[in-house]
Amino acid sequence: VRREQYRGMGAAEFFYRNKEIAGFGNPVRAIYQTIRELVENSLDATEVHGILPRITIQVEEVDKEKGVYRVIVDDNGIGIPPDKAPYAFGRVLYSSKYVARQTRGMYGLGVKMAVLYGQMTTGKPTVVITSPMGYSKSYKFKVKVGVKTNEPEVLERSEAFKSAKWHGTRVIIELEADWRRARNKVLEYVKRTAIVSPYADITLVTPEGLLIRYPRTTTKLPRPPKEVKPHPKGVDVEMMKQLIDKTTAKSLVQFLVSEFQSIGPKTAQTLVSMAHLDPSMNPKALTDSQIKALVDAFREYPRFKPPSAEALSPIGEELIKIGLRSVLKPEFVEAVTRRPSAYEGHPFIVEVGIAYGGEIPPSDAPILYRYANKIPLLYDEKSDVAWKVVGESIDWSNYKVTFPAPLVVLTHIASTKIPYKGVGKESVADIPEIEKELKLAVQEVARKLKAYLTKKEKEEEVQKRVVT
Ligand code: ADP
Ligand code: MG
Structure with missing residues (x-):
């Protein structure tokens, strides 16, 4: 019999091998998805923070024979701190959005797929120039995703002083693409983005030299989303364990009141007695079966208020x-x-x-x-x-x-x-x-x-x- 070969696989390698599940299956989808991921990050970096977005998308032809294009997206967002930027662009499943708050991004994957696709098809790194709000410098990185290690590969790093007011991010990715066939989808994407963000100023410049601009038609922004605590009905055993690991609460009742939405001291007492637990015990001392009993009490308790909508930011x-x-x-x-x-x-x-x-x-x-x-x-x-x-x-x-x-x-x-x-x-x-x-x-x-x-x-x- 043949011997099976066993080994593990990291997140970056997994997505490198299965890029179609993230929308990067072919050269048409790849450029559409690249633009989409960059624009979504730009909108998250502006609107969610109360900044009226100004976003420019440029697509340039680099090599007509080989079908290589350069995508450049510029925004006036909050920027990325220089110690975080290499990870934000070079490590799959790394994000600032893993919290309960409505954002476009949620997986910590999008821009890394674009970086990976670019490096796979052209061998080139992604260029990121970013100036975080409140910093006196701007930072430039050339970065790739380490496919085997899921560690960012920073090929070049530099910094420069900037004029005090500018903050934002510019990302440049070169990739092989079928622009001709992706074109209409990209135009449609930008148009539909403009419809739901009339407070944004969005410009698209195509390789044919077409300039499409959706000027801002209102300065009213949707209410920004707030970060909220988890709602008891959405909690399972794993999540409960993570919350217990993080908490500084000394008693079970205090833990329930401080870490969840819609649990006050009275409800906490009821839940604890439903689970047959001691209200004053240290949450970190809970056994696996006690944690399960607590989660079951959450499931059974009929009077929680519905989850808070403060984390949401409807368009209106x-x-x-x-x-x-x-x-x-x-x-x-x-x-x-x-x-x-x-x-x-x-x-x-x-x-x-x-x-x-x-x-x-x-x-x-x-x-x-x-x-x-x-x-x-x-x-x-x-x-x-x-x-x-x-x-x-x-x-x-x-x-x-x-x-x-x-x-x-x-x-x-x-x-x-x-x-x-x-x-x-x-x-x-x-x-x-x-x-x-x-x-x-x-x-x-x-x-x-x-x-x-x-x-x-x-x-x-x-x-x-x-x-x-
Ligand atoms: P996600 O958007 O799901 O979090 P991404 O891989 O697209 O995942 O982005 C990773 C992180 O990089 C984001 O969570 C954000 O913190 C940061 N980031 C990416 N692009 C920008 C940008 N234009 N401005 C500010 N931060 C950004
Ligand atoms: Mg994203």
């Missing part, structure tokens, strides 16, 4: 309407932001916008603009819960819409945990709670569209009578 009805109006130029817009809801201990908010008529071309089905945590999702539409609702379960003829019709439906799910179907973040799983909220939201705006269309019909009838 006003900004959705501004965005749809300024980019699509429709004759009618409406939007709704639903009240917060929750699934498995994770808070979420659903928002839906509708744009109808005007410059929107008629099509045979609703044109669906899907967003999750403000990220436009362009691939895998048919497997997304939003399509299930908008494209399949809603009967649009109930709302006076007969296809072909000039109808755009925008759906947004904001959550501290989006149930994506894959790490490439392309479609959202059909969680019943989310599906229900989506349906209610679509119905709400669709009723307003119906009222508008009914009124318009009557006015046209009056017009006809006047004319004939």
